[in-house]
Amino acid sequence: MIDFIARRLVSIVPVLAVVAIFVFLMLRLTPGDPAAVIAGDNATSDQIADIRAKLGLDLPIWQQFAIWIGDMLHGNFGESFFFKKTVASLIAQRIEPTLALAICTLILAVVIAVPLGVIAAYRHGTAVDRIVMGFSVLGFSVPVFVIGYCLIYVFAIYLGWLPVQGYTRIGVDFGGFLEHMILPSVSLAVIYIALIARITRASVLEVLNEDYIRTARAKGLSNRVVLMRHALRNAAVPILTVIGIGVALLIGGAVVTESVYGLPGLGRLTVEAVLSRDFPTIQAVILMFSVVYVLINLLIDIAYTLFDPRIRY
Amino acid sequence: MFDFRRSAAALIAAAGVAGLFGMPAAEAQTLKAVMHSDVKILDPIWTTAYIQRNFGYMVWDTLFAMDEKFQVKPQMVDKWEVSPDKLTWTFTLRDGLVWSDGKPVTSEDCIASIKRWGAKDSMGQKMMASVAGFEAVDAKTFKMKMKEPYGLVLESLGKPSSNVPFMMPKKTAETPPNQQIKVEDVIGSGPFIFKADEWKPGDKVVFLKNTKYKPRPEPASGLAGGKVVKVDRVEWISMPDVQTQVAALENGEIDMIEAPGVDLLPLLAKDKNIKLFNGNPLGNQYAFRFNTLFKPFDNPKIRHAVMVAFGQEEFLKATIGDPKYYKVCKAPFVCGTPLGSDEGMADVLNQNAAKAKELLKEAGYDGTPVVLMQSTDLAVLTNLAPVAKAQMEAAGLKVEMQSMDWQTLVGRRAKKDPPDKGGWNAFLTSWVAADILNPVMAGFFNASCDKAMFGWPCDAEIEKLRDAFSKETDPVKQKAIAMALQKRWVEAPTHINVGQWYQPSALRSNIDGMLVAPVPVFWNISKK
Secondary structure (H helix, E strand, C coil): CHHHHHHHHHHHHHHHHHHHHHHHHHHHHCCCCHHHHHHCCCCCHHHHHHHHHHCCCCCCHHHHHHHHHHHHHCCCCCECCCCCCEHHHHHHHHHHHHHHHHHHHHHHHHHHHHHHHHHHHHCCCCHHHHHHHHHHHHHHHCCHHHHHHHHHHHHHHHCCCCCCCCCCCCCCCHHHHHHHHHHHHHHHHHHHHHHHHHHHHHHHHHHHCCHHHHHHHHCCCCHHHHHHHHHHHHHHHHHHHHHHHHHHHHHHHHHHHHHHCCCCCHHHHHHHHHHCCCHHHHHHHHHHHHHHHHHHHHHHHHHHHHHCCCCCC | CCCHHHHHHHHHHHHCCHHHHCCCCCCCCEEEEECCCCCCCCCCCCCCCHHHHHHHHHHCEECEEECCCCCEEECCEEEEEECCCCCEEEEEECCCCECCCCCECCHHHHHHHHHHHHHHCHHHHHHHCCEEEEEECCCCEEEEEECCCCCCHHHHHCCCCCCCCEECCHHHHCCCCCCCCCHHHCCCCCCEEECHHHCECCCEEEEEECCCCCCCCCCCECCECCCCCCCCEEEEECCCCHHHHHHHHHCCCCCEECCCCHHHHHHHHHCCCEEEECCCCCCEEEEEEECCCCCCCCCHHHHHHHHHHCEHHHHHHHHCCCHHHEECCCCCCCCCCCCCCCCCCCCCCECCHHHHHHHHHHHCCCCCCEEEEEECCCHHHHCHHHHHHHHHHHCCCCEEEEEECHHHHHHHHCCCCCHHHCCCCEEEEEEEHHHCCCCCCCHHHCCEHHHCCCCCCECHHHHHHHHHHHHCCCHHHHHHHHHHHHHHHHHCCCEEEEEEECCCEEEECCEECCCCCCCCCCCCCEEC
């Protein structure tokens, strides 16, 4: 197992190298000039050229890449073109809302989707199954921002129960934190619930037709025990896989959700950085998302062994 | 009818979790505003971006400022005089001016600040070309000696928009103009203090009332007069989504949206808790900019033909829609200002396609396509380019419209490459009226070839007249020069103004005292 983890950790290096080269080249090939953005609308060409030189954007691309990689290897993610703050400090400042949103969404999604999927499988072909699957299709089809606006209208403007936007740090006011997290988490969880519920249903349904389930039932075990101990546990591997794959969905969804709910997280930082062509910030955030994605999938792989003793690394 | 809101509130109260689900607590002395953009850079001299200019007005003060009637009034200056030969200007600062760190504002600070601004700003550069030197007479008095009389000294020092000559401590002002000042150097003598420790880029910027600030005794007017702060704290909240901004304002979570989307104005106008306020009655001006380096717009006669082909109403209807928020105005220096006039423009901007066709034929237009850049992500600009395309095509020009986001356009417009190799022929943008009140201030009139703004027009006559305007000290003669320049500009346009429009702010109805000024300022505002 330790060998496996070590090998997987080492395999992150080429993944990151490919991502780094790809992101760097994409940004340089994309139209748009950060110096022109920084200089403002009234700037002359000379002012723009001065800023470009100041940022090192007048250097050949290979040289810019070498400087960036060199800095990265020394643990220096660079400085934002705009904020004159290190990218590391910007990320540190913005990571809490995104982390909170991801965790709340994940908890909400798993707590709701897995039971829904199990129930749909157990009630296969009934109205309950059709309702759950109908919701699942709806969850996939409606964009996150539409769900967000609808929830804002109902729960913030019409009912006045929850705030429209903003974020309160968990350490400052836990009540305020929850207040600000409910709508964004629910909005983002919808698509995730749809995905997990669908896979859970399919996996459990497949397991329910296995001989050992029939045997378990023949032994006189209750439906609850059959479902939870025998069916769900054996159906867990595909469910875990989809949770891991869904992290990418979560990252993409966080970008939209944070914009709709005014959460000052990494998603919004990414959007702002892309719109203003803040190369060092975009590069660092995308690399960080890649590391998170790879690590989460490693954790999922490790978790397989807990649910399926046949899996050994 | 069952009242969901009341019933829910009762249930929550009964459950004892009001703190969890309650409405946000009112903060009587905190004003929360969503500005048109997030503050990313803190140096208003380093960039010309409007949000940094607005930031500057919070933290720093100016020697002079423009009032509501476009008159330049002393602000930090107590008294000033100019020698009879108009070669020496003497300025004396007001008593009691201090930086937010408690140190007094001195002549040396002001001299260093003028030098830094003068090295960066186009109007400042023009003034500094006539400046022989500075002399600090004492801690509060300094002299500016000129090589030759210069007619725009007060207009330059009281320039209302980017780059504004803000006064900074000498140590800060000695930062090279092409280098940003540091966060810790944001020390001003303005009405607010920037709370650096609470600044979260992309989230919020916090300002506290500067208790050491000594406002002038006159009532506030435009950017001049007494800057009396009536709230304890101002927060600029970053909220990129326009729908969310409106929802947050409706919900009372914020007090003000500086620039709500024009399509959302009817919705906001219907809400009894919200009022719309146009703090900038001069508004903004749309402009069509030519790239004069390449065919077909290297030919001034073709540029003139486009001016004949264009009509403003269609541009304004397509982008703004409601006539309450736009004005057809031919005057390039903005209707309602001292130089605002449509003299010499009777035959242009009438959407006369037939006449434009004739002019194009006379000018020898050979069918070279016009690469027109369209910005697609800013609602107030998106629909301009299709109108320009239609009106140019009606006159017989071939137009290739290329769509892109604004930042791509901003990057591309700085390129001098030929249009078929990643360059461009034309694009549309918008100016705040306060930036274009005279031909020296208005960047698009700069026709000094390589030194001009993107588009790089080269017109010796326009430059001669701009120079004469800047050196003329008699306002009547200045106006005559401006009109002569306008006449030349109609013959050989550097750009075309395609209409004036207005951007009201949306405020909660309990907010009072917002000033009529070309820049949204936060002094004088109270919250009931």
